[in-house]
Amino acid sequence: MAAKDFCEICLEETPIPEDAVKTATPYRLANEEVYLPARAARLSPGVQHLDRADELRNITGAVPRLIEGYEVGGSISERCYLKELTWLLAIAGFDYVHTAGDGLITDPDGDAIPVGAHRWVFSKRDAITARTAQMRLNYATEDILLTGNGIGVSQLQLNAAGELSADLVGMVLAQAAADTTTVPAVAASTIPPIRRGDLFLSWLSGGGKVADFSVQIANALERINSLSKDPPSYFPDDLELGDDQVQVTGSVPKRVLDGTDYAALLAATSFAAVARWVTPKVIGATAYKYSLWVEMPSCQLVSGDADELGNKRRHGANYDFFAAYDEALGYDVKITVVNDVAAIDTWGS
Secondary structure, eight states, X not given: OOOOSEEEEEEBSSOOOTTOOXXXXXXXXXXXXXXXXXXXXXXXXXXXXXXXTTSOOSSSSOOOOEEEEEOOEEEEEEEOOTTHHXXXXXXXXXXXXXXXXXXXXXXXXXXXOOTTOEEEEEEEOOSSBOOOEEEEEEETTXXXXXXXXXXXXXEEEEETTOEEEXXXXXXXXXXXXXXXXXXXXXXXXXXXXXXXXXXXXXXXXXXXXXXXXXXXXXXXXXXXXXXXOSSOOSSOSEEEEOSXXXXXXXXXXXXXXXXXXXXXXXXXXOEEEEEEEEEEEEOTTSSOEEEEEEEXXXXXXXXXXXXXXXXXXXXOEEEEEEEOOBTTTTBSOEEEEEESOOOSOOOOO
């Protein structure tokens, strides 16, 4: 069957500039790609113009604008499937360690991960150059294929219900006729996304009942024009991690205002927090379920307030949190995904 609309992501060996040969080092594409069951996906060229309206030309208007450059961007919205999340975290400012299950390795809860399941542990990337991906959006009916290169995730948000959104920063965007030959291998619909009923939240002891939860990853990215590309290009030729380190923040609304929460906010108390989603679906022929952990060993409430006092039965509160660095454990956030993904970054034929 010929391809219809699809959203494809494939990791890049290094960020790929305009006109690079994608079959040779250092600009190869990974052998593995993923097709996102996105609810919405967008790539934008971010056209920047040189406006010459301030020039003295003895006219009552302005001469045509010129292309100054491009600031490629975009966004993705989807339900959080734990296979596809592997690729998104890889380009969101994290390094990763992959281990195939053998019964000897364990998850963060200490349970053995069997053969047939795969553990992916994500920690902050300590580098200058960002890890990026090629993203292809196929508009089949409109006969347009948009291909973005040097694409990274600058913001990633996930809520308790498993709704995921990502903001994208990129280097290059090209337009071509729609791809009519690729048949996208989207994951089976029998593998569900994570949902609110899959979430267990370990939070500040003694606080009020949690009403909701969301977490956000901020990954500063900078487009670079190094002035070293020959021939020159109006697209940037590199994507670097920004000076700000990756930060993990979020919000925890509470159903009931509680003095323990309020005291923790006032004292900047640190506490260990873990968000764990375990789906009902087992991986392949194993008895192990698709799972996700977000571990924050030194969380702090950094802002928030009580509901306005009113003539009602219950008053709650809303708090924002920050994942601080734990000097004893050596990290501020660790994300573990257990799924059926065996590889995302093998290179060559």
